[in-house]
Amino acid sequence: MIFGLSIVFVLTSILTVAGALAAALLKNLVHCALSLTITFAGLALLYLQLDAQFAGFSQILVYIGAVAILVVFAILLTRGAGIPEYRSFSSSWLAGITISAGVFALLAWAVTKSLSASASSSAAPQVTVQQIGLALMSSYVLPLEIVAVLLTVALIGAVIVAMPESRTPKSESSQGGDR
Amino acid sequence: MTPLAAFLIVAALVFAIGLAIALTRRNAILVLIGIELMLNAANLNLIAFWRFGTHPEALTGMMFAIFSIAVAAAEAAVGLGLAIAYHRHKKTTDLDAMTRMKG
Numbered sequence: 252m253i254f255g256l257s258i259v260f261v262l263t264s265i266l267t268v269a270g271a272l273a274a275a276l277l278k279n280l281v282h283c284a285l286s287l288t289i290t291f292a293g294l295a296l297l298y299l300q301l302d303a304q305f306a307g308f309s310q311i312l313v314y315i316g317a318v319a320i321l322v323v324f325a326i327l328l329t330r331g332a333g334i335p336e337y338r339s340f341s342s343s344w345l346a347g348i349t350i351s352a353g354v355f356a357l358l359a360w361a362v363t364k365s366l367s368a369s370a371s372s373s374a375a376p377q378v379t380v381q382q383i384g385l386a387l388m389s390s391y392v393l394p395l396e397i398v399a400v401l402l403t404v405a406l407i408g409a410v411i412v413a414m415p416e417s418r419t420p421k422s423e424s425s426q427g428g429d430r
Numbered sequence: 431m432t433p434l435a436a437f438l439i440v441a442a443l444v445f446a447i448g449l450a451i452a453l454t455r456r457n458a459i460l461v462l463i464g465i466e467l468m469l470n471a472a473n474l475n476l477i478a479f480w481r482f483g484t485h486p487e488a489l490t491g492m493m494f495a496i497f498s499i500a501v502a503a504a505e506a507a508v509g510l511g512l513a514i515a516y517h518r519h520k521k522t523t524d525l526d527a528m529t530r531m532k533g
Contacts, residue, residue, distance in 0.1 A: 275464075340455060
């Protein structure tokens, strides 16, 4: 126990934050994507420690299985032929770091100020996947349908946006004046 | 430090790092990565409040996190598709060079 926290929590949070920091600082984009995957895995472990098994496993499925692969594909598709980026940070990096440090300081101040007194630790909720499915199909059925439509529209839109222009002659004729 | 406060501090750290990535990096795909990190930090907050809240059997925070994961996946697909489409036209994903998006 470190400061009243379990060793597993400390190790997973260090893994998560270290992965995020590596994604922020590394030069090579592929290394950034791989450390992002480490962060997603650490967050899934944190969800499992919070007794949210379904959210943890859907985090692994969606983020590590789909989003990380998508990011790696996008990086490899958009990379120039071996040309290294000469400057990977923006010119206003100092302001960006100041703003994010300020946001973290504000959040940490609010958390420690509002939660220091109440030290309540309730029992672990027993939530099965069956209960989640029943809730999704009964009281959350409208958001579920909206998310289904949103996912369909977004994925079709992403395919159309990323499709080569030769298959869509309409957009080619509309951009002819720019060249 | 209570467990809830510890989880919230970790989420705040991940959020701040994601914000720093989105504000300081020049590559469009890395900015999308930063936005994904911020969404994940918000999800961690939602699940922590669900776990340590008064009515965890109501499943509200859990459902919010699951829908947020689905919306974040859609956002990632559209954002990366846009980055690939821009790279096809201009051969760059540098945000300082992205001065126009008319094609």
